[in-house]
Amino acid sequence: MLPEKYSLGFFPTPLEKLENLSKKYPDYNLFIKRDDNSGLASGGNKVRKLQYFIYDVLAKGFDTVITAGAQQSNHCRQTAAACAKVGLECHLLLGGKAPKNYNGNLLLSHLLGAKIHFTGDNRKGEDIIKLKQDLEAQKRNVYEIPYGGSNLLGAYGFVDAVKELERQLSENDLKIDYIFFASSSGGTQAGLKLGIDLYNLNIKLIPISIDKIGLGDKTLDDAILQILHQGQKELSIQKTYSIKDATLIRDYDKPGYGVITQNEKMAIRQLAQSEGILLDPVYSGRAFYGMIDHLQNNKIEKNSNVLFWHTGGLPANFYYSEELLK
Numbered sequence: 102m103l104p105e106k107y108s109l110g111f112f113p114t115p116l117e118k119l120e121n122l123s124k125k126y127p128d129y130n131l132f133i134k135r136d137d138n139s140g141l142a143s144g145g146n147k148v149r150k151l152q153y154f155i156y157d158v159l160a161k162g163f164d165t166v167i168t169a170g171a172q173q174s175n176h177c178r179q180t181a182a183a184c185a186k187v188g189l190e191c192h193l194l195l196g197g198k199a200p201k202n203y204n205g206n207l208l209l210s211h212l213l214g215a216k217i218h219f220t221g222d223n224r225k226g227e228d229i230i231k232l233k234q235d236l237e238a239q240k241r242n243v244y245e246i247p248y249g250g251s252n253l254l255g256a257y258g259f260v261d262a263v264k265e266l267e268r269q270l271s272e273n274d275l276k277i278d279y280i281f282f283a284s285s286s287g288g289t290q291a292g293l294k295l296g297i298d299l300y301n302l303n304i305k306l307i308p309i310s311i312d313k314i315g316l317g318d319k320t321l322d323d324a325i326l327q328i329l330h331q332g333q334k335e336l337s338i339q340k341t342y343s344i345k346d347a348t349l350i351r352d353y354d355k356p357g358y359g360v361i362t363q364n365e366k367m368a369i370r371q372l373a374q375s376e377g378i379l380l381d382p383v384y385s386g387r388a389f390y391g392m393i394d395h396l397q398n399n400k401i402e403k404n405s406n407v408l409f410w411h412t413g414g415l416p417a418n419f420y421y422s423e424e425l426l427k
């Protein structure tokens with residue numbers, strides 16, 4: 102069914118009950134899936150995607166990987182770690198100008214040995230083709246991992262994750278009604294959706310949009326729908342997807358990508374101080390705030406079992422320390 106993968110992380114990631122927060126929101130039973138503990142240089146959701154990419158890279162004999170993201174990209178940091186582990190040269194295209202000090206994920210990518218290129222306003226991989234040509238002229242054999250690792254191959258990481266979750270649910274005799282998570286380049290969302298349909302689970306996804314800007318000339322919804330169509334064919338899922346299968350909750354992305362407001366700060370403090378679990382300010386903090394808003398205002402059905410899928414991002418807290426202390 103799914104293609105082969107290369108083992109890079111710690112799986113299954115823990116599934117835990119949020120005991121204290123479930124008392125605070127007594128209409129709901131709250132759980133958390135700890136992909137922040139997936140291994141590979143401080144973890145995160147990209148490890149699942151990278152297991153499929155790295156297998157493909159090695160099987161096809163490439164020696165160099167390029168990918169792109171923001172300066173505080175968790176995806177780039179995890180890609181750098183994966184490349185280090187299997188001995189590949191890693192090039193990262195990061196938006197903006199070279200900063201005076203390296204901090205958070207940027208510092209870690211540097212320590213992991215990635216070759217870093219700053220690309221100004223092009224923060225979503227617009228310059229990958231040019232760099233690929235340059236490296237090929239130097240006789241490198243270059244594999245391109247798309248922005249955020251979001252194509253069908255990367256999304257398989259989350260189809261696989263649904264299988265992992267299903268096993269944990271049946272072992273614990275547990276039913277989950279809703280999954281909240283941060284959605285930004287779409288691979289996580291597409292993979293979870295395909296997995297839920299492939300394994301016939303009755304779970305409603307609540308993807309919290311992080312970045313209000315789309316991908317090039319495409320909206321994120323369109324990009325996700327395209328992966329759903331491809332996955333539906335490859336996995337022989339008996340379903341016809343439409344744009345409503347690929348939509349996101351857009352209520353929390355208004356401040357813009359990487360802009361930290363009182364909402365993210367409140368969410369980070371609430372989970373940290375009630376359960377001892379750390380979120381990040383860009384992705385999981387924003388998504389967790391979206392979940393709190395849904396719980397507080399009963400935007401989802403009462404007495405349901407709600408899972409927060411923690412996608413990682415810890416290192417970004419250090420980059421945003423000033424905003425987080427305000």
Ligand SMILES: *Cc1c(COP(=O)(O)O)cnc(C)c1O
Pocket residue numbers: 145146147174175176249251283284285286287288289290381384385412413414
């Ligand atoms: C990349 C990332 C996401 C979003 O996942 P996509 O597959 O890009 O939508 C969420 N949280 C964290 C911490 C991430 O690094």
